[in-house]
Amino acid sequence: TQISYILAIESSCDDTACAVLKNDEVLSNVVAGQEIHEKYGGVVPELASRAHQSHIVPVVDQALKEAGIKKEELSAISFTRGPGLMGSLLVGTSFAKSLALALDIPLIDVHHMHGHILAHFIDSNDQPKPEFPFLAVTISGGHTQIVKVTDFHEMEVIGTTQDDAIGEAFDKSGKILGLGYPAGPQIDKLAKSGDPLKFPFPVPKAPELNYSFSGFKTAVLYFIQREVKKQPDFIEKNLNDICASIQHTLIKILFQKIEKAILQTGIKTVAIGGGVSANSGIRSKLHSYKNHGWSVFIPPFEYTTDNAAMIGISAYYKFKAGYSVGMETTAAPRIQM
Ligand code: KG4
Numbered sequence: 340t341q342i343s344y345i346l347a348i349e350s351s352c353d354d355t356a357c358a359v360l361k362n363d364e365v366l367s368n369v370v371a372g373q374e375i376h377e378k379y380g381g382v383v384p385e386l387a388s389r390a391h392q393s394h395i396v397p398v399v400d401q402a403l404k405e406a407g408i409k410k411e412e413l414s415a416i417s418f419t420r421g422p423g424l425m426g427s428l429l430v431g432t433s434f435a436k437s438l439a440l441a442l443d444i445p446l447i448d449v450h451h452m453h454g455h456i457l458a459h460f461i462d463s464n465d466q467p468k469p470e471f472p473f474l475a476v477t478i479s480g481g482h483t484q485i486v487k488v489t490d491f492h493e494m495e496v497i498g499t500t501q502d503d504a505i506g507e508a509f510d511k512s513g514k515i516l517g518l519g520y521p522a523g524p525q526i527d528k529l530a531k532s533g534d535p536l537k538f539p540f541p542v543p544k545a546p547e548l549n550y551s552f553s554g555f556k557t558a559v560l561y562f563i564q565r566e567v568k569k570q571p572d573f574i575e576k577n578l579n580d581i582c583a584s585i586q587h588t589l590i591k592i593l594f595q596k597i598e599k600a601i602l603q604t605g606i607k608t609v610a611i612g613g614g615v616s617a618n619s620g621i622r623s624k625l626h627s628y629k630n631h632g633w634s635v636f637i638p639p640f641e642y643t644t645d646n647a648a649m650i651g652i653s654a655y656y657k658f659k660a661g662y663s664v665g666m667e668t669t670a671a672p673r674i675q676m
């Protein structure tokens with residue numbers, strides 16, 4: 340097969356990322372995070388786009404250097420067109436367009452959510468890859484989706500959140516408990532030595548295969564306020580049990596709809612991605628389903644959180660199919676799948 344070197348840029352939210360791929364193999368995968376948002380307890384769009392602006396050149400340089408590739412050797416430039424924050428997407432989109440123009444090579448736009456899904460096809464240590472069709476479950480601070488994937492270029496969203504993403508539910512619950520941002524990893528850690536059944540939280544109702552998490556967050560808030568009124572040190576005394584109960588309920592909400600999707604579609608292959616798939620409770624629950632005949636795929640951690648390698652692999656399959664986009668392409672913050 341022909342060898343292609345694809346450079347990919349991802350700047351949809353608060354991470355500036357660049358990767359270089361040789362076909363489906365990742366040669367470099369550089370991510371610059373933005374600590375500035377921590378003290379605000381969430382991503383501040385204006386600060387994010389400014390940070391992208393100062394990170395993008397060093398991050399692209401670093402990715403090329405680590406890959407040992409000169410930019411003249413590149414076959415195509417790819418970038419995340421959307422969805423995401425407008426000011427953030429613009430930085431990556433403009434940079435990718437300029438680079439493709441300067442090098443006179445094809446430009447390839449990628450949908451961020453396709454990236455999360457196709458991350459499973461990155462060639463990594465001969466790990467098995469999901470076979471089509473499969474259900475992709477993408478869970479992060481920005482997304483909660485169940486997608487039916489029939490082919491590299493054919494995907495259908497069959498379930499999505501109507502309000503908050505599951506990562507937001509973790510983070511906002513953690514904020515109520517006084518944990519720092521992002522709270523997801525801390526809740527995971529604290530939950531390990533807690534009783535998941537100590538505090539039963541409600542499972543919000545949502546139609547079909549869709550999710551709702553905002554009612555959950557409110558229930559946690561009211562519960563904590565009520566208990567703290569009775570006992571001021573309630574949180575400190577019960578932190579592990581509260582975290583375990585929160586995590587237990589969020590996992591229950593998540594899997595209820597995954598199970599329903601499997602029943603409805605008859606597809607028993609589940610591929611998970613997004614930052615929340617790092618959660619140990621979710622991972623062990625997924626593995627336990629193997630005994631029920633599910634095939635389960637969890638990509639390496641570096642390819643689950645926002646990264647450019649997943650944009651590169653998506654672009655690779657488009658490139659192989661002869662696809663490229665014109666210079667008139669623009670960032671698309673609300674693009675549909
Ligand atoms: O994919 P990601 O890095 O960024 C986007 O949101 O796109 O995901 C970040 C989210 C945050 O909400 C964070 O709290 C959550 O993933 N997260 C976790 C864990 N690690 C990260 N949530 C629960 N358990 C974890 N171990």
Ligand code: ZN
Pocket residue numbers: 451455479481482613644645
């Ligand atoms: Zn993402």
